[in-house]
Structure formats: C-alpha cells, structure tokens
Amino acid sequence: TVFVSPRESSASIEAIIAATDALDVSEATYEEFAPAAARAKAETLESLRETLDLAKFNEADQARIKAEQEAAAAQLAAERAEMDRQLAEAQEQARIAAEKAEADRKEAAAKLEAERAEMEKVLAEQRAQAAAERKRMEDEQEAFRAQQAELNRQKAELQRIEDERAAEAKRQQDEIEWAKAAVAKAAADILAAEKAEADRVERARIQAAAEAAKQAEELAERLKREANTPQAGEIVTLIADHYRISNGAALDWLSGLKPLTNAADSVLAERRRQIEAEGYSPDHDDDHTAGELAQAAADLCVDGTDFRVVDPDGDEMLGWGLTEAHRSDRRRQLVIAGALVLAEIERIDRAHIASKEKK
Numbered sequence: 001t002v003f004v005s006p007r008e009s010s011a012s013i014e015a016i017i018a019a020t021d022a023l024d025v026s027e028a029t030y031e032e033f034a035p036a037a038a039r040a041k042a043e044t045l046e047s048l049r050e051t052l053d054l055a056k057f058n059e060a061d062q063a064r065i066k067a068e069q070e071a072a073a074a075q076l077a078a079e080r081a082e083m084d085r086q087l088a089e090a091q092e093q094a095r096i097a098a099e100k101a102e103a104d105r106k107e108a109a110a111k112l113e114a115e116r117a118e119m120e121k122v123l124a125e126q127r128a129q130a131a132a133e134r135k136r137m138e139d140e141q142e143a144f145r146a147q148q149a150e151l152n153r154q155k156a157e158l159q160r161i162e163d164e165r166a167a168e169a170k171r172q173q174d175e176i177e178w179a180k181a182a183v184a185k186a187a188a189d190i191l192a193a194e195k196a197e198a199d200r201v202e203r204a205r206i207q208a209a210a211e212a213a214k215q216a217e218e219l220a221e222r223l224k225r226e227a228n229t230p231q232a233g234e235i236v237t238l239i240a241d242h243y244r245i246s247n248g249a250a251l252d253w254l255s256g257l258k259p260l261t262n263a264a265d266s267v268l269a270e271r272r273r274q275i276e277a278e279g280y281s282p283d284h285d286d287d288h289t290a291g292e293l294a295q296a297a298a299d300l301c302v303d304g305t306d307f308r309v310v311d312p313d314g315d316e317m318l319g320w321g322l323t324e325a326h327r328s329d330r331r332r333q334l335v336i337a338g339a340l341v342l343a344e345i346e347r348i349d350r351a352h353i354a355s356k357e358k359k
Helices: 008-022 027-137 141-227 232-243 246-257 262-276 282-286 292-302 330-358
Strands: none
Touching: 008 027, 027 141, 027 262, 232 246, 262 330, 282 330, 292 330
C-alpha cells in the first residue's frame, strides 16, 4: 500500500506511479502470493492515477486563482495611477487660477496708480493756475473772490472723483479676494471628492479581497472534505442504516455498482463546483426557463467546429463568455458543457415535479 499526501504535486505522484509500476510482482518474487501482489499493485496504481488526476485539477485551479488575483492587483494599481494623475491635474488647475487672480490684482493696482498719477498731474496744473489767479486777484479783489470760489468748487469735484475712484478700487479688490476664495473652495471641493472616490475604491477592493478569500476558504474546505475518504465499513453501515437493511445487503448493492469514468467524475465535480464555489444553486438555475443553460452548453460543444449556435434571426449566440474563457482547453470546455446539461436536466425534472404537485 502506498500513502500519498493530498498536498503532493502531480510530478511527485507521477514518480510514485512510475516506481510502483516498475515493481516486480511475478511468481519468481512472490511465489504463491504473486496473484495477490498483482491485484494490490493494480489497485494501488488505479488509486494513484485518480490521485494524480485530482492533483492536476487542483494545481490548474490554483494557477487560475493566482492569475485572477494578479489581474485584480494590476487593475487596482492602474486605478491608483489614474487617481494620482487626476489629483495632479486639479492641483495644476488651482495653481494656474491663483496665478491669474494675482496677475489681475496687479493689473488693477497698476491701473489705479496710473489714474492717481494723472489726477495729481491735473491737481498740480490746477494749483499753478490757482497761483496765477491769486496774483491776478491782487489787482482785482472782487474777481479773485469769484475765481477762489470756482477753485473751491473744482477741488470739491476733484475730491468727489477721487473718492469715487477709491471706492471703485476697493470694490475691484474685494472682487479679487472673492475670486481667490472661490478658487480655493473649488480646489478643496475637488480634493474632497477625489478622497471620497479613493475611499470608495479602497472599500470595494477590500470587499473583493474578502470575497475572494472566502471563496478560496470554501474551496479548501471542500477539497479537505473530499480528501478525507471514509472507510468502506462506514459507507456500508451508512447505507444500511439509511435504507434499514442489513450490512450484508448494503455490501451486495455496492458490489453491483460500476465505477464512474474519469470523464463522468470530472462532470460531476464541475457541477458541484458550480453550486458550491460559484453559487449557482437550483433556485438560480430555475430562473433560466428559456433554455439558456442548454444554449451555453451547446456553444461550448461546437467551439472549434464548423457548427454555430444561432438564434431564430440567424445571429450567433454566445454562452456567457464561457467559450472564449476556456478556448485553450477543449476538455475543460466539454466538462463545463456536461455540467450545464446536467443542470438543465435537473431544472426540467424539478419543473415537472412542481407541475405535478400543483395538479
């Protein structure tokens, strides 16, 4: 008897098979025990080959899971790079807006300064005129008083103009300050929105990782249960207790059963995986009443041939992307198709039973 750990690689198991197959069980070695030794060798090789098939299946499944995880990590990195780029663009836009506001403020200040210089020039000219007027008023006192009154009026007017210009300059400065505050608020709003989006993406990533871990844990638990094969006596007793028969009768039943082929085992295993790992329960399958399960199976079956699955209008029908996803593994395509056909038969049987119960 050869014990093989469930964690052994397929290469190690193939080496064990080769070593077992090379054992000499002839009469020259085992004499009268040669027939028993030959049977034991054949049974051991059969068990080892089944274990090899399971190990290859597990290794392929683990490779698929690893590839999916690496793809998810690459997508997350790309999303993070895109968020960094958007943040840099927002910061650059805020900087440009701030520089423009500062340039506008300087331009307004320069304009105000030019207006003030012009006003001082005017005032200087008026003061010169007033001096000339005062000299002339020494000769004509009455005319001087009249001219002095006009000068006072002009000063008042100039003061009014200066006050209005000062008020306008203050209004423009207030507008510039308001614009700067608005730009700062817009930049803050953009940063807050980007942070909220980053938090949402991170929560989605954590949730996806948790779901992937849960699926991996469920798969590991199922494989562990499948690896712990019960003893033959336990199986016989369980069947006998269930059907309320003797252990001898249960053993006779089991002796008459024929073992399933590797192909049938693969289809049944895929059907269990669809229910346990993918969550495609009978309730889920019962919603597909238009033959979708059979159509998807048919599309998988004809892939790589001259046949196609089309709808009544002649348009090609695709089975949920399963055909493209497994195009590199023809056996895997047919195993999935077999499981889908089994699911469709089970759905039809459940619908028939439900229909009879309603009647």
